[in-house]
Amino acid sequence: MGIIVQKFGGTSVADPQKIHNVAKAVIREKEKGNDVVVVVSAMGHTTDYLIKLAKEVTNNPDSREMDMLLSTGEQVSIALLAMAIQSNGYKAVSMNGQQVGIITENIHSKARIVDIKTEKLKKYLKEGNIIVVAGFQGVTPEGEITTLGRGGSDTSAVAIAAALKADRCDIYTDVEGVYATDPRIVPNIQKTDVISYEEMLELARVGANVLHPRSVETAKQFGVPLRVRSSFKLNNLGTLIIGVENMEIYKPVAGVAADTSQVRILLANLPDIPGTAAKLFGSLAKNNISVDMIIQSLASNGKNSIAFTVDADDLDSAIKILKEDDKDTVKDGEILIDKDIAKVSIVGAGMVDRPGIAADMFKALAEKDINIKMISTSEIKISCLVDKDKSKEAIKALCKEFNLETNEMAIVKGDLPDV
Numbered sequence: 136m137g138i139i140v141q142k143f144g145g146t147s148v149a150d151p152q153k154i155h156n157v158a159k160a161v162i163r164e165k166e167k168g169n170d171v172v173v174v175v176s177a178m179g180h181t182t183d184y185l186i187k188l189a190k191e192v193t194n195n196p197d198s199r200e201m202d203m204l205l206s207t208g209e210q211v212s213i214a215l216l217a218m219a220i221q222s223n224g225y226k227a228v229s230m231n232g233q234q235v236g237i238i239t240e241n242i243h244s245k246a247r248i249v250d251i252k253t254e255k256l257k258k259y260l261k262e263g264n265i266i267v268v269a270g271f272q273g274v275t276p277e278g279e280i281t282t283l284g285r286g287g288s289d290t291s292a293v294a295i296a297a298a299l300k301a302d303r304c305d306i307y308t309d310v311e312g313v314y315a316t317d318p319r320i321v322p323n324i325q326k327t328d329v330i331s332y333e334e335m336l337e338l339a340r341v342g343a344n345v346l347h348p349r350s351v352e353t354a355k356q357f358g359v360p361l362r363v364r365s366s367f368k369l370n371n372l373g374t375l376i377i378g379v380e381n382m383e384i385y386k387p388v389a390g391v392a393a394d395t396s397q398v399r400i401l402l403a404n405l406p407d408i409p410g411t412a413a414k415l416f417g418s419l420a421k422n423n424i425s426v427d428m429i430i431q432s433l434a435s436n437g438k439n440s441i442a443f444t445v446d447a448d449d450l451d452s453a454i455k456i457l458k459e460d461d462k463d464t465v466k467d468g469e470i471l472i473d474k475d476i477a478k479v480s481i482v483g484a485g486m487v488d489r490p491g492i493a494a495d496m497f498k499a500l501a502e503k504d505i506n507i508k509m510i511s512t513s514e515i516k517i518s519c520l521v522d523k524d525k526s527k528e529a530i531k532a533l534c535k536e537f538n539l540e541t542n543e544m545a546i547v548k549g550d551l552p553d554v
């Protein structure tokens with residue numbers, strides 16, 4: 136008998152019938168002899184609705200009051216789910232973040248969890264209860280209610296699993312697991328059976344949108360085995376996310392993603408003197424603008440050029456900074472903007488000891504006549520900037536090149552948690 140933490144998102148608890156379906160999935164796990172803690176989000180689009188409501192009252196809602204308001208969404212769903220479980224003859228108790236003792240930093244709307252008290256959870260489990268915990272919320276040491284940021288219930292669930300040293304944390308959702316790319320772009324893409332925390336984090340950073348990234352970081356830090364699985368097909372195993380050290384990796388690439396939210400800024404004819412890059416990127420950083428890809432070309436005739444990408448939302452402020460604060464550094468250099476870009480990335484722990492993956496990526500793009508505007512690499516990721524309207528074609532070509540349409544990506548070494 137083990138401890139299983141389950142998490143169900145807003146769509147899974149959107150109405151009373153769905154809440155009863157969740158109760159079934161919870162009871163099913165309990166019936167296997169496990170202790171079960173279930174974390175839920177607010178019903179359906181409740182959080183969006185509450186945000187809208189606040190904005191109708193004032194343009195500038197206070198962040199403390201915002202957390203007071205948003206935390207009510209989850210309080211509704213936990214009580215209803217506990218009732219649904221009880222109506223099937225099982226013992227259940229709902230708890231909000233404060234009752235559990237989910238202690239967070241003293242920051243509203245995006246607090247991080249610093250500690251989770253386990254005494255009450257353990258006591259209720261010992262008494263045979265299924266515990267239903269409100270996701271997305273916590274409390275500061277001073278007793279102030281906080282929330283963890285949109286999508287934060289995933290992180291609540293993983294953190295509780297870590298605190299209880301649970302055998303597994305199952306994130307139930309409306310898809311069947313993690314896919315190597317967006318199934319809307321490559322319809323025959325296969326679900327991934329196993330993927331590493333590292334790959335999942337990189338994929339989340341380059342545009343895949345399955346799990347709250349902090350939940351994956353927490354799972355990695357505490358070694359919590361995570362499963363993403365379907366709340367409609369309970370017998371499906373979904374995707375297991377574990378440490379790379381437990382995997383035997385067959386394929387170099389685990390996933391392909393595209394990010395169309397960036398723009399490229401090109402600074403041509405810059406003076407080729409020490410300190411230019413330091414000044415330019417220093418003033419962007421000072422204004423909280425993150426820069427992603429950077430290329431500096433070879434200098435000639437005492438001139439140089441630097442191209443880099445920023446979030447499209449930051450474009451106007453970045454240009455303003457370059458034209459005003461950096462006037463003396465840019466001098467008579469030219470500032471050019473390219474909005475028509477997509478960053479296409481391949482991610483895979485298996486590329487580490489395999490030469491030639493970058494060359495294969497470039498070849499696959501070249502064969503489709505897709506021009507590469509910029510390249511950047513990290514240990515387990517290669518990104519290419521391409522024209523925005525070529526991004527889907529690029530994804531398709533890369534999935535084909537790296538055999539992601541078939542499902543033999545990884546096998547697992549050693550013991551795996553049971554399902």
Ligand code: ASP
Nearest residue numbers: 176182271285286287288
């Ligand atoms: N209810 C919160 C949101 O909509 C938290 C979550 O769903 O994970 O963002």
Ligand code: MG
Nearest residue numbers: 144145286289
């Ligand atoms: Mg979610």
